Amino acid sequence: MSRWRRPAAIVLVGMLVATTCVLLGRWQWHRHVVRDAEIATVERNWQAATVPIGTVLPPGGVLRPADQWRTVTLTGRYEASATVLLRGRTVDGHGVFHVLVPFIGPGGTVLVVDRGWVDVGATPDVSAPVPDPPSGTVTLSARLVLAEPSSDRSVPAGQVRSIAIADVLAATGTRVSGQAYDAVGRPVTESPSGEPLGALPDPSLDPGSHLSYAFQWWAFAAMALAGFGSAARRDWLDPQRTAPARRARSRGRDEVDEDALIDAQLAAGQVGPAAPGAPPAADQAKVTRSR
Numbered sequence: 001m002s003r004w005r006r007p008a009a010i011v012l013v014g015m016l017v018a019t020t021c022v023l024l025g026r027w028q029w030h031r032h033v034v035r036d037a038e039i040a041t042v043e044r045n046w047q048a049a050t051v052p053i054g055t056v057l058p059p060g061g062v063l064r065p066a067d068q069w070r071t072v073t074l075t076g077r078y079e080a081s082a083t084v085l086l087r088g089r090t091v092d093g094h095g096v097f098h099v100l101v102p103f104i105g106p107g108g109t110v111l112v113v114d115r116g117w118v119d120v121g122a123t124p125d126v127s128a129p130v131p132d133p134p135s136g137t138v139t140l141s142a143r144l145v146l147a148e149p150s151s152d153r154s155v156p157a158g159q160v161r162s163i164a165i166a167d168v169l170a171a172t173g174t175r176v177s178g179q180a181y182d183a184v185g186r187p188v189t190e191s192p193s194g195e196p197l198g199a200l201p202d203p204s205l206d207p208g209s210h211l212s213y214a215f216q217w218w219a220f221a222a223m224a225l226a227g228f229g230s231a232a233r234r235d236w237l238d239p240q241r242t243a244p245a246r247r248a249r250s251r252g253r254d255e256v257d258e259d260a261l262i263d264a265q266l267a268a269g270q271v272g273p274a275a276p277g278a279p280p281a282a283d284q285a286k287v288t289r290s291r
Contacts, residue, residue, distance in 0.1 A: 007232040014228020025217030032210035045069040063183035076105035078133035082172035108178035116197025131195035142185030
């Protein structure tokens, strides 16, 4: 193998490891940026002035992410007979059902309102008793949140697994018709007010660990370059690679037989101690053998 091949292979492995770490760091950085934007949206819209729903969301329109958590007002009535239960949610580690009630606004528009939660009942498919929403004309102020993707998992009648507007309206049967807003409302105030349900949690403002993970991955990339580069340098400067040791010559069969014969003669006393000026005992044995 050429002298440069092993150091070059070490450097290439180091570059591959470092590149992977850099890409993972960029992925975590992107997640940090997205999360930071979500927190900024909550902080900006949470304290924003309350406006009519048409200012933020036209009938049949789709809520923009930048308008999530804005507080809007509208007047209409709850369609209590079309209440739908959202299953598969938890509060403080125990299962609950969210109570979704269509709110019929001006012109027959429909806003799906998540009024809160109730506990699971005697079985996982049954909820505890669900309080009715206020009856008659209601002035509602609610925070708008994005609807969820649809779920195709089977559920009992009158229940859904996600707050997808189409899924909720389908679960109501034919009791609700009209143009639906593609958003979900979380009540802030109701006038008149109904019996309260379990309060929905506020959005989290925890940025998570994405930023620290990004810097950790980039630190690993620098360490990989330094470590593999140092290993390649040591391999390149290794004196055993610049001057490889000579291989010892293997002994031939004749030499092995000759040594065995000399040892046998010495053991039998055929070759005595060498006199002054005489050749070594091994040479005497060779002379004896030649005679």
